[in-house]
Amino acid sequence: MSLTAFGILLSLCMGLRIGELCGLKWEDVDFQHKILHIRRTVQRISSTNGNRKNKIVISALKSATSFRDIAIPDPLMRYFRMFRDKADLYILSCADKPVEPRTMQYRYKKILQTAEIGDHNYHKLRHTFATNCAEHGFDVKTLSTVLGHSSVNLTINRYVHPDVVYQRRMINSICRQL
Numbered sequence: 686m687s688l689t690a691f692g693i694l695l696s697l698c699m700g701l702r703i704g705e706l707c708g709l710k711w712e713d714v715d716f717q718h719k720i721l722h723i724r725r726t727v728q729r730i731s732s733t734n735g736n737r738k739n740k741i742v743i744s745a746l747k748s749a750t751s752f753r754d755i756a757i758p759d760p761l762m763r764y765f766r767m768f769r770d771k772a773d774l775y776i777l778s779c780a781d782k783p784v785e786p787r788t789m790q791y792r793y794k795k796i797l798q799t800a801e802i803g804d805h806n807y808h809k810l811r812h813t814f815a816t817n818c819a820e821h822g823f824d825v826k827t828l829s830t831v832l833g834h835s836s837v838n839l840t841i842n843r844y845v846h847p848d849v850v851y852q853r854r855m856i857n858s859i860c861r862q863l
Contacts, residue, residue: 689792691764692777692784693810699755700814700832703786703807704728708743712772714765719757723833726751727783741785751833815844820851 686694692706701709704726713722723746730742746752757765770779777784790807797805811832818828829840 686764686767688768688777688779689789689796691768692789693793693796694761694764696807696810697814698758698761700811700818702726702811702833703789705746705751707775707777707783707786707789709776710772711770711774711776714757714769714776716762716765716769719759719762721755721757723751723753723755727786729785729787741783743783746833748833748835750830750835753830753833755831812844815840819845 695701695709696703696706699721701723705723707727708725709721709723710725713724714720715722725743726746727741727743729739731739768776768779770776774780775783777789793807794804797803815828815832818831819825825837825840825845828845829837832840832844834840
């Protein structure tokens with residue numbers, strides 16, 4: 686498995702934003718307690734001096750609720766251990782500079798293209814995570830906390846997309862209990 690594939694897996698299984706993923710350092714992984722600390726983000730910012738250059742900025746997260754600790758799923762721990770490196774290095778680059786979010790987006794699109802899967806924005810992984818959690822009975826407050834949202838309503842209205850198959854399964858399970 687490559688570091689890019691590992692990053693995609695982290696976003697799909699833990700709901701990370703692309704900037705949060707790119708900002709992860711090894712010091713953010715608590716191997717003993719299996720916790721991932723989300724503490725920074727990486728973003729591309731347009732220059733304000735009019736020369737059309739962009740710069741990469743590593744910054745604090747956008748809100749207090751974005752700072753969070755997420756339980757690392759047991760199956761992912763083997764990959765954390767496999768790629769483990771020095772604490773001050775970024776996870777995806779194994780260097781002192783992070784992978785740029787735009788680079789990660791390009792890599793993701795290349796993987797989708799190679800696998801002949803439709804074109805999707807990287808952020809769709811976060812939506813998929815949220816929908817899967819809701820469909821597997823995750824309570825919305827916990828999901829909202831994992832996603833770093835300030836409001837449960839934001840989680841429900843923007844990230845949870847139940848489909849007819851899920852609706853049918855839930856309705857059938859209720860009817861069986863009658």
